[in-house]
Amino acid sequence: MQDPNADTEWNDILRKKGILPPKEKPREEEEEEEDQIIQQASVVKSYEDMTLEELEENEDEFNEEDERAVEMYRQQRIAEWKASQIKNVFGEVGEISGQEYVQEVNKAGKGIWVILHLYKQGIPLCALINQHFSTLARKFPQTKFLKAISTTCIANYPDKNLPTVFVYFEGDMKAQFIGPLVFGGMNLKVDELEWKLAESGAIKTDLEENPRKQIEDKLMTSIRCTMPVTNNSDSEEDY
Template sequence: MNPDEDTEWNDILRKHGILPQQVKVTQNDIYDSAVAQAQEEESRRLEKLDLDELAELEDEEDEQVLELYRRQRLAEMQAQASKEKYGELVHISEPDYKKEVTEASKNAWIVVHLFRDSIPECKLMNRLLGELAQQYRATKFAKIISVECIHNYPDSNLPTLLVYGRGDMQSQLVRLDRFGGMRTTRRDIESYLRDVGAVDPTMRRALAGEDGDSDDGSDDGRATYVDLGRRVG
């Protein structure tokens, strides 16, 4: 009979104290033992080195730390660059809406401007969104003629912003009344998009000639939701 075997009889003997309790080794125990052994071996190796050899080893380890840091920073920069792939306000049409907006919003935030060139507030909005697109390159900014996006959409609702994320529309902004119409500023729209979550302030780029003041222009109001009728895509 092997006292180390996991048998029912051995369990009975352990229960009554005839056999000692079995010590089960876990994966964590194996890992801790290996780490301790490696540390002990490294300690013995260092004890055999003189001062010059220790100084040389320290220089090598510093270089390894710096190289590791360089690789981490490069990976972070590459990851950020892969997100910041937009940078301009693009004009889309009805056939492209599903691909350029609905499907694309599964991987990024999309801000869509429903506009008409004949409406001054729409021209203002296009200018503001063009500037924001340069600042927040991880967010896609697009514009589409209103009646191409929503058939028979009234001009009285323009400009309208549709904000998409996670594959669906998350927010709507109808008209610029809450910001004072033609007095609306870039920071007004930026603040609204921050509140929605469509732009990340930590990834904001400064425009050429900007003083760097990042006033949020916070506003307690929220966009008014309306029945937008049939939406493309």
């Protein structure tokens, strides 16, 4: 049988077709590549402890390998900075007016989720949701949390529809929650609101299941425990 590692035209064709695995590199080449990776990583590591001024002072002494290492370090730092900026863009609840609606909501930007709460002063459930929004905005700073007095955004918006929460992604509405019944009244907990918003896709929750379901399960268990037990045999005798 022909050696699959032999340098033959036939073996090259079989490798291209995926019939033969790629030719194994000699151990010396693998060790040489590993040494280069380790050496480059150590060079990058050495630059992490240098200030920008020190890098500029030593720039004239850089060889080709140094320049590659510095470029790797620069790209790494840029990627880390961009990730931190994206992750912590918001972090608090912004208040907007009707004039700002289009700019802040519809034109929020690519990849941006916006959660808007329409509220009115003097409605307790609205005040509660605003409190929960503050907590969730800190927990999910990559999502844009906003609030606005209802009638400043939508003329003559009925109070019976409050609280109202709209969820947008890249300017398109993805979900809406309208009226007190949707939120479960003043018993609404922050983790219940978190779950509801996570179902719309606006935030990525670490909750494993709907906390409201736990409350409902406990309520049903309590109801079953308080119901009178009917003796079937006694009922049949009564007939």
